[in-house]
Amino acid sequence: MHPFQLTKRLVRFSLTHVVLFTLAFSLTLIPSTFAKQPQTNSSDKFHTQTTKFPATTPQQLLEQGEALYQSGRFAEAITVLQQAVRISQREGDNLAQAAALTNLSLTFQQLGSWKEASKAINTSLNLLGWNGDNQKLNVNSPKSEFLEILAQTLEIQGGLQLSQGQADVSLKTSQQAEQIWKRLGKQYNTGVTRSRINQAQALRVSGFYRRSLDILEEISQQLQTQPDSLEKVTALRSLGNVEQQSGKLEESQKNLQQSLEIAQRLQLPQEMSLTQLSLGNTARALDQRENAIAHYKNAALIAPNPLTKVQAQINQLSLLVKDKNKADVKPSDATSLLISTIQSQLPTLPINQAGIYTRINFARTISKIGNKKDIAKILASSVQQAKMIGSERAQSYALGSLAEVYEQNNQWQEAQNLTEQALFIAQKILASDIAYRWEWQLGRLLKAQGNIERAIAAYDSAVASLQSLRSDLVAVNQEVQFNFRDSVEPIYRESVELLLQQKGQEKPDLDKVRKRIEALQLAELDNFFREACLSNQFVVLDKVVDRDNLNTAIFYPIILDNRLEVILKLPNQPLIHKTSVVNRQKVEKAITNMRETIVEPDASKNFQEVSQKIYDWLIKPVESELKNSGVKTLVFIPDGSLRNIPVSALYDGKEYLVQKYAIAISPGLQLFTPKPLAQERLNALAGGLSQPPKNEKFAPLPNVKVELKLIQQSGVSTMTLLDENFKSTTLRKTINAQPFRVVHLATHGQFSSRAKDTFILAADGRINVRDLDNLLKSREQTRTEPVELLVLSACQTAAGDNRAALGLAGVAIRAGARSTLASLWQIGDNSTVVFIDEFYRQLTTGKTTAEALREAQLRLLSNTEYNRPLYWAPYVLVGNWL
Numbered sequence: 001m002h003p004f005q006l007t008k009r010l011v012r013f014s015l016t017h018v019v020l021f022t023l024a025f026s027l028t029l030i031p032s033t034f035a036k037q038p039q040t041n042s043s044d045k046f047h048t049q050t051t052k053f054p055a056t057t058p059q060q061l062l063e064q065g066e067a068l069y070q071s072g073r074f075a076e077a078i079t080v081l082q083q084a085v086r087i088s089q090r091e092g093d094n095l096a097q098a099a100a101l102t103n104l105s106l107t108f109q110q111l112g113s114w115k116e117a118s119k120a121i122n123t124s125l126n127l128l129g130w131n132g133d134n135q136k137l138n139v140n141s142p143k144s145e146f147l148e149i150l151a152q153t154l155e156i157q158g159g160l161q162l163s164q165g166q167a168d169v170s171l172k173t174s175q176q177a178e179q180i181w182k183r184l185g186k187q188y189n190t191g192v193t194r195s196r197i198n199q200a201q202a203l204r205v206s207g208f209y210r211r212s213l214d215i216l217e218e219i220s221q222q223l224q225t226q227p228d229s230l231e232k233v234t235a236l237r238s239l240g241n242v243e244q245q246s247g248k249l250e251e252s253q254k255n256l257q258q259s260l261e262i263a264q265r266l267q268l269p270q271e272m273s274l275t276q277l278s279l280g281n282t283a284r285a286l287d288q289r290e291n292a293i294a295h296y297k298n299a300a301l302i303a304p305n306p307l308t309k310v311q312a313q314i315n316q317l318s319l320l321v322k323d324k325n326k327a328d329v330k331p332s333d334a335t336s337l338l339i340s341t342i343q344s345q346l347p348t349l350p351i352n353q354a355g356i357y358t359r360i361n362f363a364r365t366i367s368k369i370g371n372k373k374d375i376a377k378i379l380a381s382s383v384q385q386a387k388m389i390g391s392e393r394a395q396s397y398a399l400g401s402l403a404e405v406y407e408q409n410n411q412w413q414e415a416q417n418l419t420e421q422a423l424f425i426a427q428k429i430l431a432s433d434i435a436y437r438w439e440w441q442l443g444r445l446l447k448a449q450g451n452i453e454r455a456i457a458a459y460d461s462a463v464a465s466l467q468s469l470r471s472d473l474v475a476v477n478q479e480v481q482f483n484f485r486d487s488v489e490p491i492y493r494e495s496v497e498l499l500l501q502q503k504g505q506e507k508p509d510l511d512k513v514r515k516r517i518e519a520l521q522l523a524e525l526d527n528f529f530r531e532a533c534l535s536n537q538f539v540v541l542d543k544v545v546d547r548d549n550l551n552t553a554i555f556y557p558i559i560l561d562n563r564l565e566v567i568l569k570l571p572n573q574p575l576i577h578k579t580s581v582v583n584r585q586k587v588e589k590a591i592t593n594m595r596e597t598i599v600e601p602d603a604s605k606n607f608q609e610v611s612q613k614i615y616d617w618l619i620k621p622v623e624s625e626l627k628n629s630g631v632k633t634l635v636f637i638p639d640g641s642l643r644n645i646p647v648s649a650l651y652d653g654k655e656y657l658v659q660k661y662a663i664a665i666s667p668g669l670q671l672f673t674p675k676p677l678a679q680e681r682l683n684a685l686a687g688g689l690s691q692p693p694k695n696e697k698f699a700p701l702p703n704v705k706v707e708l709k710l711i712q713q714s715g716v717s718t719m720t721l722l723d724e725n726f727k728s729t730t731l732r733k734t735i736n737a738q739p740f741r742v743v744h745l746a747t748h749g750q751f752s753s754r755a756k757d758t759f760i761l762a763a764d765g766r767i768n769v770r771d772l773d774n775l776l777k778s779r780e781q782t783r784t785e786p787v788e789l790l791v792l793s794a795c796q797t798a799a800g801d802n803r804a805a806l807g808l809a810g811v812a813i814r815a816g817a818r819s820t821l822a823s824l825w826q827i828g829d830n831s832t833v834v835f836i837d838e839f840y841r842q843l844t845t846g847k848t849t850a851e852a853l854r855e856a857q858l859r860l861l862s863n864t865e866y867n868r869p870l871y872w873a874p875y876v877l878v879g880n881w882l
Helices: 059-068 074-090 094-110 114-127 142-164 167-184 186-205 207-224 230-245 248-267 269-285 289-302 304-320 335-350 353-365 372-389 392-408 410-428 434-448 453-469 470-475 489-499 511-531 541-548 584-597 604-618 620-629 639-644 706-714 726-734 769-774 806-817 829-843 849-861
Strands: 006-011 017-021 039-042 045-047 552-559 564-569 575-578 633-634 661-667 683-688 717-722 744-752 759-762 765-768 789-797 818-825 875-877
Touching: 006 094, 017 045, 059 074, 059 094, 074 094, 094 114, 094 142, 114 142, 142 167, 142 186, 142 726, 167 186, 186 207, 186 230, 207 230, 207 564, 230 248, 230 269, 248 269, 269 304, 269 744, 289 620, 304 335, 304 353, 304 769, 335 353, 353 372, 353 392, 372 392, 392 410, 410 434, 410 769, 434 453, 434 489, 453 489, 453 511, 453 769, 511 552, 511 564, 511 633, 511 806, 541 564, 552 584, 552 639, 584 604, 584 639, 604 620, 620 789, 639 683, 639 806, 683 706, 683 726, 706 717, 706 829, 717 726, 726 765, 726 769, 744 806, 765 769, 789 806, 789 829, 806 818, 806 875, 818 849, 829 849, 849 875
Parallel strands: 552 633, 633 661, 661 875, 683 717, 683 744, 744 789, 789 818
Antiparallel strands: 006 017, 039 045, 552 564, 564 575, 744 759, 759 765, 818 875
């Protein structure tokens, strides 16, 4: 669970002083401002007020409101700010009234009161003369103090819009704020930087990943030239935090380390502590467990306030209990000591939003190993505290967490009542990022009580909430721990399991089942890229098969806890459903054994045995249906770890599947419209690297030159980039030269379940999967034709990564090619040459891509030197099989 950070920054400008501080629970990356009313001695002179105000002046009330806001007493802050609004309105002071309304909006946001927050911010902007329709200021020659308040107000409005899912509108608002800061002059560069980072956040949530990072990288370079300051510390930390969220982990670590070093030079213990906390989170994301723990310890050691100290300790604790999170595993002495230390400090924490979330996060962290009564007591207290400060969001989170404790204790009805209360509040404040959790929890509870139909409805709601969050699942508020394997994937699988239990006419609904598993696969790809990567050009494969491809069948295997389900789509026939009763552990073990034995020289017999076992689960139940339908091509939409095995090598006891059918893989029901590969004027851009860069530990590929020459000899018109000419810069430039139908890259590459570890190798370094679209799709600026076929002939899946083939699907999606042909593991240079020669020769004779792949595999299979699956099985075709 990620704890919250509340930092305070004082930024003094020449004419007025404005307090800037980090919002504890905001979606924005850079702090919004709590604007203080500027004070005047004359009509054109402003200064920081030092005299004592009467209790009823707007300035005094703003200061009181800020103090209450800082301490998390939001309901009280609202009362004070509303009084400031009334007094300044009575006095006819529009600027003071606007400042009070802006801060009122900011405070309403912390309570999730979006309607009230929007009303307050819009009223403030109207008072400031801002025309929201045409994004212009209707004030002649405004003074600098006026523009300051306006810029801050627009920043807060941008944060509000982003929190409500209006990323595109938020982007425009942040751009307007940037222009006003620029208008104020160079001394306001901090505001410019803040607005630009907020723009990057809005772009990332909208899915414009590259544009977002371009802004962040430019900001990073600008910050390097600035002198050490508190602003630089917090800006670098904010930049590091968004890079961490975006998966740019090495860059995040670098910027956070720089932030820490500046904070150390300036001797700012609170900033040092907060940056250590962020460094711990990044190290954790990098799987640097000991490094993360060291950062968390340092953060706790130097924290000047108890809240930050406890937050750091909870993060440390969450790592210590990660591998012990089972009821039958006792915590170590060190873990027990840390739990006691944190528990003793809970009474000292402030009763504000940050303090409440810290208590809840502690309770959730020890939920499987702690004393249930103690955990329930902490959570029940948190519910009351959340009511006390008027935070409905915190109240919902505490209620739902308390319900989970009752669920673990099999107290179903009590758990259901609390869950329904938590869900009602979450839905009321439109908090989909926690509502989906309580919908899922309600589904589990109803299932446990035997109410299957209501349980299905609850799961349907959870999936719908997840879909509504799709564009920013990784940007949801950080009080909610987001872990895909634990918090999202089980919802889809448990939902499918329930749907398949339905009895009655037209039940189970097989179409709904496969669409649900497809939604999971899309969510996996979103999580892989940390953004919504698929948004258009979708078709339903059924229509393609029924209308144009009567020789194609589509397989949907689904791995559940206690069985393996198969849904089969045959042309112009209703869906077929078969079940193999085998538990997940047995399936996973067989898949692992198949992958291990296929590459072992002396394990052919063992390989065939385990391969036949998987064949019997997947293919044998529908053998007769396939044979009677006369289909020639099988398109698999593999689930989970089934992506890691070559389906073509499934063995029926006599022959391999590839000897019966052409085979392709699809990421899901929805993809680019399948089209036959254009045989006329088939042309290719062929790149190859026979000698990898010196800093890369890959073996030479001496036959690359032969491989590229064979493509040309097959009759394909080819432009070649070899070795030093095969650079990312050259590839980007050359791909615009003509409308290539095929891009063939004979170079090392790796697929991984982590985007940062998925890449192909060029002479000037690695081309990461995230950059692949920017590189291969650059042609879209001048060319409209897509790449029909991307071939990656020397790639491999990451060792020890049982979900590595997710990276292959990621490459296929990111490259924007209709089809991607790649290898699951690297094989001999000589057999690759034979394979590539036959593959292109078959393509030029008019075979479909899947058929050409099959013929090339059969050629190796018929060669005594290469007939083991090790040589011919790794090649997989993802996407268009025509």
